[in-house]
Amino acid sequence: MSCKCSQNSSDLTLLKETLDRYAAVPGSLITVLQKAQAIYGYLPADVLNHIAEQMSIPAAKVFGVATFYTQFRFKPVGKYLIMLCQGTACHVNGSLMLEKAIFDTLGIKDGETTEDGLFTLKNVACLGCCSLSPVMMINDETYGSLTPQKVRDILAHLKKDALKEAAEQ
Amino acid sequence: MISIKVGQGSCGISAGAAKVYTALEQQLKSNHDVQLSVTGCIGMCYLEPIVDIYSDGELIRLVRVKDTDAKAVADYISTGDNSFIENLIVSDEDKHFLDSQTRIALRGCGIINPNEIDDYIANGGYTALKKALIEMSPEGVIEEIKVAGLAGRGGAGFPTWFKWNAARSSQGEEKYLICNADEGDPGAFMDRAVIESNPHNLIEGMLIGAYAIGAKEAIVYVRAEYPLAIIRLERAIEQAKEKGIVGENIFGSDFSCSFRIKAGAGAFVCGEETALIESLEGSRGMPRLKPPFPAQSGYWHKPSNINNVETFANVSWIIENGGEEFAKLGTDDSKGTKVFAITGKIKRGGLVEIPMGKKLSDVIFDIGGGMKTGRDYKCVQLGGPSGGCIPADMQDTVIDYKKLSATGAIMGSGGMVVMDGSTCMVGMARFFLDFTAKESCGKCTHCRIGTKRLLEILNRICKGEGKEGDIELLEETCNEIKAGALCGLGQTAPNPVLTTIKYYRDEYEAHIKEKRCPAGECIDLVKYSINPEKCIGCSLCSKKCPVGAICGEIKKTFTIDSEKCIRCGQCMDACRFGAVEKR
Numbered sequence: 001m002s003c004k005c006s007q008n009s010s011d012l013t014l015l016k017e018t019l020d021r022y023a024a025v026p027g028s029l030i031t032v033l034q035k036a037q038a039i040y041g042y043l044p045a046d047v048l049n050h051i052a053e054q055m056s057i058p059a060a061k062v063f064g065v066a067t068f069y070t071q072f073r074f075k076p077v078g079k080y081l082i083m084l085c086q087g088t089a090c091h092v093n094g095s096l097m098l099e100k101a102i103f104d105t106l107g108i109k110d111g112e113t114t115e116d117g118l119f120t121l122k123n124v125a126c127l128g129c130c131s132l133s134p135v136m137m138i139n140d141e142t143y144g145s146l147t148p149q150k151v152r153d154i155l156a157h158l159k160k161d162a163l164k165e166a167a168e169q
Numbered sequence: 170m171i172s173i174k175v176g177q178g179s180c181g182i183s184a185g186a187a188k189v190y191t192a193l194e195q196q197l198k199s200n201h202d203v204q205l206s207v208t209g210c211i212g213m214c215y216l217e218p219i220v221d222i223y224s225d226g227e228l229i230r231l232v233r234v235k236d237t238d239a240k241a242v243a244d245y246i247s248t249g250d251n252s253f254i255e256n257l258i259v260s261d262e263d264k265h266f267l268d269s270q271t272r273i274a275l276r277g278c279g280i281i282n283p284n285e286i287d288d289y290i291a292n293g294g295y296t297a298l299k300k301a302l303i304e305m306s307p308e309g310v311i312e313e314i315k316v317a318g319l320a321g322r323g324g325a326g327f328p329t330w331f332k333w334n335a336a337r338s339s340q341g342e343e344k345y346l347i348c349n350a351d352e353g354d355p356g357a358f359m360d361r362a363v364i365e366s367n368p369h370n371l372i373e374g375m376l377i378g379a380y381a382i383g384a385k386e387a388i389v390y391v392r393a394e395y396p397l398a399i400i401r402l403e404r405a406i407e408q409a410k411e412k413g414i415v416g417e418n419i420f421g422s423d424f425s426c427s428f429r430i431k432a433g434a435g436a437f438v439c440g441e442e443t444a445l446i447e448s449l450e451g452s453r454g455m456p457r458l459k460p461p462f463p464a465q466s467g468y469w470h471k472p473s474n475i476n477n478v479e480t481f482a483n484v485s486w487i488i489e490n491g492g493e494e495f496a497k498l499g500t501d502d503s504k505g506t507k508v509f510a511i512t513g514k515i516k517r518g519g520l521v522e523i524p525m526g527k528k529l530s531d532v533i534f535d536i537g538g539g540m541k542t543g544r545d546y547k548c549v550q551l552g553g554p555s556g557g558c559i560p561a562d563m564q565d566t567v568i569d570y571k572k573l574s575a576t577g578a579i580m581g582s583g584g585m586v587v588m589d590g591s592t593c594m595v596g597m598a599r600f601f602l603d604f605t606a607k608e609s610c611g612k613c614t615h616c617r618i619g620t621k622r623l624l625e626i627l628n629r630i631c632k633g634e635g636k637e638g639d640i641e642l643l644e645e646t647c648n649e650i651k652a653g654a655l656c657g658l659g660q661t662a663p664n665p666v667l668t669t670i671k672y673y674r675d676e677y678e679a680h681i682k683e684k685r686c687p688a689g690e691c692i693d694l695v696k697y698s699i700n701p702e703k704c705i706g707c708s709l710c711s712k713k714c715p716v717g718a719i720c721g722e723i724k725k726t727f728t729i730d731s732e733k734c735i736r737c738g739q740c741m742d743a744c745r746f747g748a749v750e751k752r
Contacts, residue, residue: 069434087355089512131214
C-alpha cells in the first residue's frame with residue numbers, strides 16, 4: 001500500500017479568500033485553520049499542506065498546531081454531531097451513564113462515527129449550561145436534564161427523521 | 170411604557186428563552202405600549218427561562234416561563250390582572266438568591282441589553298473610562314487599583330496593580346493588554362456570563378487597564394466553545410468604535426487603543442498566561458519559562474499584561490467608586506467580591522457574587538438552598554482541575570484566598586461544584602485526572618507522564634483492582650508532579666487527588682481493601698438486587714434487561730443474576746416501585 005496522505009482532492013480554491021487575507025499576517029495560523037474547518041467541515045491533509053505552502057510555515061508546524069487543539073478534526077463528521085458534556089457538574093449528575101447509553105444505542109465511543117454516517121460522538125469539556133446538567137448538544141440544539149432513557153429516545157427520534165428524509169429523496 | 174426583558178444567556182437559550190421571546194413577540198406585536206428586549210443572564214440559572222416585566226419602576230419577575238405562557242403574559246399586560254401570571258412569579262425564597270448577593274463584577278448582567286451600547290451608557294457606562302482618561306494619570310489609576318486590593322480572579326489571586334505597574338515600568342513603546350477569556354475550568358461559567366450579558370463592562374475595564382499600562386492594543390482571547398459570547402463581544406466592539414470609545418484619541422484625550430478578539434481553539438493549558446501568548450502567536454499553546462514574565466517579554470516579546478474577565482469586570486466600578494469603597498468589602502487578605510458558579514447537586518444553581526469573607530455554608534445553604542436530592546451534603550469542589558474538595562465538616566471555612574488554600578483547595582476561578590453522598594470521591598479524582606492527562610500540553614515529563622500514571626492507578630482502584638500501597642504511590646507521584654512541572658496547571662494537577670486522599674482516605678481504602686464503592690458509583694464495584702418486599706413481579710425489569718440477567722415468575726419476586734449483570738442500571742430506571750437496589 002502506498003501513502004495516501006496527498007490523495008484527498010479538496011477544492012483548494014475555496015480557501016483563497018482566507019489565505020489572501022491572512023497568509024501574511026503573523027500569528028494567524030489558528031484563525032486560518034478555523035476558517036478552513038468551517039469551509040470543509042474538517043481539516044483534510046491536502047488542505048493542511050496547502051496552508052503550509054501558502055503561509056510559508058513548515059507542514060510539521062501546521063500539523064503540530066492542528067493536532068494540539070481539540071477543536072480541529074481530521075475526519076468528516078456524521079450528519080448529527082453529538083457533543084456530550086463532560087464538565088464537572090454533568091459528571092456529578094451522571095454523564096457517564098449517558099455515554100454508555102449512546103454506546104449501547106449507536107455502538108460509538110468518543111471520536112467515532114456510526115457506519116451509516118449519521119452520528120458522531122464527541123466528548124467535550126464544559127458547555128457552560130451547568131444548571132441543566134447533564135447536557136448534550138446535537139448540532140445546534142442543546143438537550144438538558146438528561147437521563148439514559150431520554151438519550152435513547154432522542155437518538156431514536158433523530159434516526160427515524162434521517163431515515164424518513166432519505167426515503168423521501 | 171411597559172418594558173419586558175427576556176434573559177438570553179447561553180443557559181437561558183438552552184432552556185428555551187429564544188422560543189419564549191418569539192412567542193411573546195407574536196402575542197405583543199399589536200401592543201405598542203410594550204417594549205420587548207433581550208437581556209443577558211441574571212444568574213438564576215435554575216429558574217430559566219426568566220422574563221422580567223418593568224412597569225412604573227416596579228419589577229415583576231417571571232420564572233420557568235414556557236413559550237406557551239406567552240398568551241398569559243399578554244393577557245396580564247392588557248388587563249393588569251395578576252391571576253394570569255400568578256403561577257410564574259418568582260417566589261420569595263428564590264428572590265433571596267439574588268437579594269443576598271453584592272454585585273460588582275456582575276452588575277448590569279440580566280438587566281441591561283448586551284446588544285445596545287446606549288443601554289450601557291444610560292446605566293452609567295463608560296463614565297469611569299472618561300474619568301480615568303480626563304482626570305487621572307496612568308499612575309493614579311494603578312494606585313486606585315492598589316488601594317482597592319484587587320487580586321486576579323482567574324485563580325492565582327496575584328495583585329492586579331503589581332502586574333499593571335510592572336508592565337507600565339517596562340521599557341518599550343509597543344505594549345499589549347490581553348484579556349484571558351479562555352474559561353476552561355469545567356464547572357465555571359462566570360466569564361461567559363459577563364461577556365454575554367455585559368460586554369461593554371469588560372471593554373471599559375480593559376481600556377482603563379490599557380491606559381494604565383500604556384498599551385495601544387487590547388486583545389480578548391475567548392474560548393471557541395463560547396460562540397454567543399464572541400458574537401456579542403464583536404457587536405459591542407463595533408458599537409464602541411462607532412462611538413469613538415475604541416480607536417484614536419478616546420474622549421478627546423491623547424489615549425488611543427484598538428481592540429480585537431482572538432478565538433481560542435480548545436486547549437485547557439491556554440488558560441496559563443504564557444501558553445495563551447503562544448497560542449495568540451499561532452503556535453501550540455505550551456507554557457514558556459518564567460522569568461521573563463509577560464510584563465517584560467510577552468506577546469511578540471513585547472511587554473504585555475494579562476488579566477481574566479472577572480478581574481477587568483471590577484475595574485470600572487473601582488474607578489467610579491474609589492478603591493477604598495471596594496476595599497471595605499472582604500477580609501484583610503482578600504478584598505472585594507468574588508463570583509461563584511454554583512452547580513452540581515445544589516437546589517438553586519447559578520451565579521453568585523458575594524463579598525469575600527462569607528462562609529462556604531452561606532453560599533451552599535443560605536443562597537444555594539442546600540441539596541436538591543434530599544441526601545446529605547458531602548463536599549464542595551473548588552477551583553476545578555487545579556483545586557480540591559472541601560468536606561462538609563469544614564463548611565464554615567471562610568472564603569478568602571489564604572483560608573481556602575489552607576484546606577488544600579484553591580479559590581480558583583470560582584467553579585463550585587456541590588456533591589452529595591452519591592458521588593464517589595475516588596471517581597471524582599479520576600474524573601479530574603482524566604481531564605488533566607488529556608489536557609497536559611506534553612512539555613514537562615512529570616506532568617505528561619505523571620498524570621497518565623495517576624490516572625492508570627485511579628482507574629485500577631475504581632475497577633476493584635487496587636493494591637496495597639496504591640495510596641502511597643499516588644501521593645508520591647503527586648509530589649513528583651508538583652515539584653517537576655513548569656506551569657501552574659501542572660503544579661496543581663495533583664490537587665484533586667491529594668485533597669480526596671486527605672479527606673476521604675477511607676473511601677480509597679474501601680475500594681482497595683474491600684472492593685467496595687461506598688457511594689455506589691463505580692460501576693464495576695456495585696451490585697444490583699431486587700428487594701422482595703417491594704417487588705410486585707410485574708416483569709418490566711426483566712423485559713428491559715439487555716442481557717437476560719433477570720428472571721422470575723409473574724406476580725412473584727424476580728431475581729438478578731450478578732454473574733450475567735452488566736450493571737447498566739436499566740432495570741432500576743424501569744422499576745416503578747423502587748424495588749431495584751444498588752449497593
